[in-house]
Amino acid sequence: MTEASPDIVAKIPQLDIRRFDRGDDADRSAFVADLGDSLRTWGFVGIRGHELDEALIARAYAVLEGFFSLPTDDKMALHVEGGAGQRGYTAFGVEQAKDASVPDLKEFWHVGRDVPEGSDWGDSMAPNVWPDDDLVPGFRDTLSELYAALDDLSRRVLRAIALHLGLPGDYFETVVDHGNSILRPIHYPALGGEQGADGAVRAAAHGDINLITLLVGSGEPGLQLLARSGEWIPVSTIEGVVVCNVGDMLERLTNDVLPSTIHRVVNPPEPWRSKPRYSVPFFVHPNSEFSIETLSGCVSDERPNAYPEPINADAFLRQRLREIGLG
Numbered sequence: 001m002t003e004a005s006p007d008i009v010a011k012i013p014q015l016d017i018r019r020f021d022r023g024d025d026a027d028r029s030a031f032v033a034d035l036g037d038s039l040r041t042w043g044f045v046g047i048r049g050h051e052l053d054e055a056l057i058a059r060a061y062a063v064l065e066g067f068f069s070l071p072t073d074d075k076m077a078l079h080v081e082g083g084a085g086q087r088g089y090t091a092f093g094v095e096q097a098k099d100a101s102v103p104d105l106k107e108f109w110h111v112g113r114d115v116p117e118g119s120d121w122g123d124s125m126a127p128n129v130w131p132d133d134d135l136v137p138g139f140r141d142t143l144s145e146l147y148a149a150l151d152d153l154s155r156r157v158l159r160a161i162a163l164h165l166g167l168p169g170d171y172f173e174t175v176v177d178h179g180n181s182i183l184r185p186i187h188y189p190a191l192g193g194e195q196g197a198d199g200a201v202r203a204a205a206h207g208d209i210n211l212i213t214l215l216v217g218s219g220e221p222g223l224q225l226l227a228r229s230g231e232w233i234p235v236s237t238i239e240g241v242v243v244c245n246v247g248d249m250l251e252r253l254t255n256d257v258l259p260s261t262i263h264r265v266v267n268p269p270e271p272w273r274s275k276p277r278y279s280v281p282f283f284v285h286p287n288s289e290f291s292i293e294t295l296s297g298c299v300s301d302e303r304p305n306a307y308p309e310p311i312n313a314d315a316f317l318r319q320r321l322r323e324i325g326l327g
């Protein structure tokens, strides 16, 4: 990890979720209101006090550096042919944002939910693949543990979002209990020579597909969001803060009350340009069979239903994966 760029300003509110987890009624309501304000305004919020184990995050970054520095052949052996990039390894230069003309400057790994033996979720969720443990010791255990910790944090955040939307606090429990959520550790290699001169960036402008994303950033600069004012605003990754943003599925479910804000990762200036950047987003997906049907509380005379046709979460995902070159 390097120090964050000094010109990075923390514009996105950073809220302490312990107010919600352990506070009294007034603390909880205040947290819900602040979270709602930030998500409505920015589509983003910073979360402090999440109590993710710092040592676990440090171990995760260590195994990721180990994995991504393997020879390409070893990594490609863990690419799942025909798997729409949903498990295992996706090589540099494959994913291309929907309206981009060149692919992103990144490679990544995907961990999905472990499907219990004999369950029928297997139809929509493929089994995970893993490198042999002697290739990258601790890779599987560490990333599985991080998946579980982020899955837990996502339930706490979704509980607050549900209350903000006037829904019962447990509304999302049965929406995401076997959700097709994905942990995506990303490696953006050091940029050399003329790289990027053709317009390629680490991650071109996009909206996330899922309900919400939790980003355990490495502290390296580059992430920016497109504010309503039309300005690109750096999202600071402050040590210990998990960045949460709204994805397209939640935007659609809430009839655009909570916006899925376009964001990107730009190629930074030196000294970061010639260094790699790592980041670990966790994309929280609903259960595959969930029907994304506009919440009635988000429809009014001033805000007519923009999505009268419900869409199945799995169908929505597949359509979007095709658009970014993974389907």
Ligand SMILES: O=C(O)CCC(=O)C(=O)O
Binding pocket: 184, 186, 203, 208, 215, 217, 223, 263, 264, 265, 278, 279, 280, 281
């Ligand atoms: O690397 C980052 O900071 C963000 C990555 C991202 O936006 C994504 O993978 O959807």
Ligand SMILES: [Fe+2]
Binding pocket: 206, 207, 208, 263
């Ligand atoms: Fe994203």
